[in-house]
Structures are given as structure tokens and as C-alpha cells.
Amino acid sequence: xxxxxxxxxALTDAWLEGGPGAVAxxxxxxxxxxxxxxHLDMDVAFVSEFHGSHRVFRHVVTRLDxxxxxxxxxxxxxxxxxxRVVEGSIPQxxxxxxxxxxxxxxxxxxxxxxxxxxxxxxQLRDGRVYGTFCCFSLAANLSLGQRDLHMMRAxxxxxxxxxxxxxxxxxxxxxxxxxxxSVLELGQPHMVYQPIYxxxxxxxxxxxxxxxxxxxxxxxxxxxxxEAREIGLGVRLELNAILSALDGLREVSGDFYxxxxxxxxxxxxxxxxxxxxxxxxxxVVLEITEHxxxxxxxxxxxxxxxLREAGIRIAVDxxxxxxxxxxxxLAIHPDIIKLDLSLTRDIDSDSPRRALAAxxxxxxxxxxxxxxxxxxxxxxxxxxxxxxxxDDVQGYHLARPLEVAALAQKLRDERQRN
Numbered sequence: 001x002x003x004x005x006x007x008x009x010a011l012t013d014a015w016l017e018g019g020p021g022a023v024a025x026x027x028x029x030x031x032x033x034x035x036x037x038x039h040l041d042m043d044v045a046f047v048s049e050f051h052g053s054h055r056v057f058r059h060v061v062t063r064l065d066x067x068x069x070x071x072x073x074x075x076x077x078x079x080x081x082x083x084r085v086v087e088g089s090i091p092q093x094x095x096x097x098x099x100x101x102x103x104x105x106x107x108x109x110x111x112x113x114x115x116x117x118x119x120x121x122x123q124l125r126d127g128r129v130y131g132t133f134c135c136f137s138l139a140a141n142l143s144l145g146q147r148d149l150h151m152m153r154a155x156x157x158x159x160x161x162x163x164x165x166x167x168x169x170x171x172x173x174x175x176x177x178x179x180x181x182s183v184l185e186l187g188q189p190h191m192v193y194q195p196i197y198x199x200x201x202x203x204x205x206x207x208x209x210x211x212x213x214x215x216x217x218x219x220x221x222x223x224x225x226x227e228a229r230e231i232g233l234g235v236r237l238e239l240n241a242i243l244s245a246l247d248g249l250r251e252v253s254g255d256f257y258x259x260x261x262x263x264x265x266x267x268x269x270x271x272x273x274x275x276x277x278x279x280x281x282x283x284v285v286l287e288i289t290e291h292x293x294x295x296x297x298x299x300x301x302x303x304x305x306x307l308r309e310a311g312i313r314i315a316v317d318x319x320x321x322x323x324x325x326x327x328x329x330l331a332i333h334p335d336i337i338k339l340d341l342s343l344t345r346d347i348d349s350d351s352p353r354r355a356l357a358a359x360x361x362x363x364x365x366x367x368x369x370x371x372x373x374x375x376x377x378x379x380x381x382x383x384x385x386x387x388x389x390x391d392d393v394q395g396y397h398l399a400r401p402l403e404v405a406a407l408a409q410k411l412r413d414e415r416q417r418n
Contacts, residue, residue, distance in 0.1 A: 029162065033133075034061040036155055040118065040148055042135040044068070047122070047159060048082050049131040055082050058131070064138075068112045079107045082132040085119040092120055093149045096140035116141035118149060120156045125164050133159055173231065180228045182215070184240055189213050189221065191245045192401035195410065196259070196372060196394045199386060203414055206257040206285065206372075208394065209245035210401050229265070238266045242275045248404040250278070254411045259285040259315065264294045264328075267303050281311040285336060288328055289317050297331040304332070315372070319343075319360060329363075337364045339390070341375020348384040361388055 029047065037045035044062045046069060048055040056074045060067065077083040081103075084090045090102060094117040097103045108114060119134040133156040183189070189211035196206035211221040228237040242260050249258060258279060266272055267286070276284055286307070294300055304314060315336035316328045329337060343357045357373075364371045373385050376395030385393060402410065 029059050043137040045135045086121045095142045095144040115139040120152045122156050122160050176231050180233045189241050191248050193407045194401040195399045197398045200391050208259040211241045235266045235269045252408045257283045257285050259287050261287045264300050284312045285315050287315045287317040336370045339373045344373045344375045348380040
């Protein structure tokens with residue numbers, strides 16, 4: 001009767017596959033089914049989902065040593081009770097299958113066998129019947145009554161509410177996968193380059209590669225990267241960005257360094273080495289973003305060793321913006337500490353910001369780290385940073401992020417002046 005090798009056995013949804021959240025949901029549903037099964041003193045309780053001409057058993061709980069069905073099994077709808085209950089051709093409440101002659105013609109009545117049966121449809125909010133919530137025993141159970149049926153219907157409503165939420169989550173997940181997949185297929189993100197100046201010399205010593213997404217929906221880069229991480233494509237999207245950044249700079253000459261934003265997860269994945277081979281490693285700075293906490297700094301530092309030995313420098317981005325960035329500074333011992341714009345903004349007039357920046361600058365001096373200040377937007381902010389001993393800066397006061405052609409022109413102009 002039940003063929004666990006049928007094609008429908010491979011059908012998946014949020015209840016049977018997924019991350020820790022999906023597993024927790026499945027366990028909660030199983031506990032609910034088992035509570036109903038024990039209350040009714042039945043042998044098996046299950047949730048079935050209708051798929052074309054078959055039903056798939058999504059959840060099964062039993063007290064039998066050898067269960068007649070298992071989660072993921074499937075069987076034709078015309079062999080069982082489920083569709084007949086939905087159509088109304090057999091009762092939802094059957095204390096004794098022997099008292100309902102039509103059941104003798106249903107194969108599973110004798111093959112399981114089924115002595116008593118309770119089944120109610122699971123109807124979703126859009127009116128669709130998802131499947132059924134069923135309990136059965138091998139023997140008749142004459143104690144079953146209308147009150148038990150009402151309880152089954154109430155629990156079926158709870159299951160429908162849960163399933164609706166799961167289906168919404170699955171649809172949302174699929175939409176996210178489609179968006180990020182289209183980004184990757186289109187070679188996104190598009191890259192722009194923000195110059196990093198040595199203010200005492202008024203020359204470009206580096207560029208930070210910044211991602212821009214030229215497609216709908218229009219969203220900031222951090223939202224795109226966060227969504228990619230959420231569905232497990234964060235590393236792939238970051239590597240795409242690195243490829244785009246270096247491809248854009250292939251024809252741009254100069255001795256400036258190239259700062260690439262990279263998450264700890266991408267470094268730990270070990271895949272970055274093959275993406276930066278085209279550039280002299282002494283010109284590469286990996287800016288570790290502060291957005292994610294790191295569970296294993298030992299492993300991260302282990303992955304950084306061969307990169308550093310090759311000549312690549314490590315920077316911690318957004319220092320001073322939050323707890324994660326400070327943990328990075330302490331655990332990674334970066335070559336460069338980048339002061340976040342939350343510190344540099346109004347540093348000329350805000351004494352607490354200036355004091356905190358001064359402390360970080362002194363920390364960097366004592367740990368032999370170099371300081372770069374981000375977000376410099378005014379001449380007075382630049383002067384305040386210079387007074388604190390910060391020479392390398394970036395921000396709108398000096399240059400906005402540039403397309404690669406504009407960057408190449410700016411570098412040519414700079415060489416002509418010098």
C-alpha cells in the first residue's frame with residue numbers, strides 16, 4: 001500500500017527540510033500530534049499533504065513497534081481514507097470500521113489494518129485543502145464520539161495556521177533565492193572606488209572597493225549582503241564582488257593599495273585565495289566587516305596566517321561603531337584600524353567623539369597598527385584628525401566613490417601634478 005520509494009517521497013517543504021527553525025517547528029507539530037493520539041488512545045496520528053493523485057505523510061507519530069507509515073512516505077489518494085473524508089463519501093468519525101461496509105473496498109482497511117479512524121480536513125486561509133489530520137487504531141474504539149471529533153477539528157485549525165505560516169516562509173525564502181541568484185547571474189554587484197588619501201601629501205594611497213546594485217528592488221548594499229547571508233549565499237556574493245572589483249581595476253595603473261570588504265565567514269571558508277591572485281598581495285588589504293560576531297577567532301586567525309605571510313594586510317572596518325568591531329580589533333591584531341564615520345563625524349566640535357577617537361589612535365600606535373579615518377566630510381573634521389595624528393583619510397570632503405574611468409583619470413591628473 002505505502003511506497004516509500006515513490007517519486008513523491010522526494011517532495012520537500014519547510015516541515016521536512018530546512019535549518020534549526022524548521023526542525024523546531026517539526027518537533028512542535030509532532031508533540032501536538034502525539035498529545036492528541038494519547039488523549040484519544042489511538043495507535044497512529046499523522047498529517048498528510050495532497051500532491052496531485054498522491055498524499056504525502058508529512059508527520060507521523062505512533063505507539064506501535066512497527067509503524068505502517070513513516071514521515072515522507074506516500075500513497076495514491078484512491079487507496080486511502082483521506083480524500084474520501086474530504087469529499088464526504090465516508091464519515092470523519094469511525095469508531096468501528098466494520099460498521100461501515102463501504103470501507104471494506106478501501107485497500108488499506110485490511111492491509112494496515114484499520115479498526116477505528118478519525119480524520120478532518122486541514123483547510124488553509126486561501127480556501128485550499130492542504131490535506132488531512134488523522135488518527136487511527138488497529139482495533140475498534142467505541143469510546144470515540146462527537147466531542148473527540150470537535151477536538152480534532154480545533155487542532156486541525158491550529159495546524160492550518162502553522163502550515164500557512166510555513167508556506168509563507170517557504171515562499172519568502174524562494175523569493176530571496178531568486179533575487180540573489182539573479183544578482184549573481186547578472187555579474188552584480190557593480191563596483192565603485194573611493195580614494196583613500198594621505199592628507200599630508202594630498203595623494204591617493206589606496207582605494208576602497210564599494211558595491212552597488214543596479215537592479216530592483218533598489219536597496220542599499222548592506223541589505224543585499226544580509227539577505228544573501230540569510231539564505232547561505234553570502235560568501236558567493238562577496239566573492240562575486242571581489243571579482244568585479246579586481247576586474248574593474250585591471251587596466252588602472254598605480255601603486256595604490258586595494259581595500260576589499262570581506263566578512264569573517266568568507267575568510268574562514270578558505271575560498272578567497274584564488275580570487276585575489278591577479279593582484280600583487282602587497283597591494284591587497286582585506287577589510288574585515290564588523291557586522292558579524294565570530295564564534296572561533298582561532299580558526300579565523302589560522303586562515304589569515306597564509307594571507308599575511310603572502311604580504312596581504314588585514315584591516316578592521318568600522319572601528320568604534322559597535323562591540324563586534326572592537327572584538328575584531330582585539331582578537332585579530334589588524335595592520336590597519338579604520339575609524340568609523342560615527343567617530344569622525346563632527347569630531348572637530350564633539351569632545352566625547354574626539355576623546356574616543358584619540359583613545360583608539362593611541363591603542364593603534366601601541367599595537368603597531370595604522371589608522372585610516374572614514375567619513376571625513378568637512379575641512380574642519382580633517383584638521384581635527386590631523387591634529388590627532390591621523391594622516392590617511394577618506395570621505396566626501398576628499399572624493400566621492402568613483403567609477404573606474406573617473407578613478408583612472410584622477411590618478412593620471414595626480415601623476416601629472418607630481
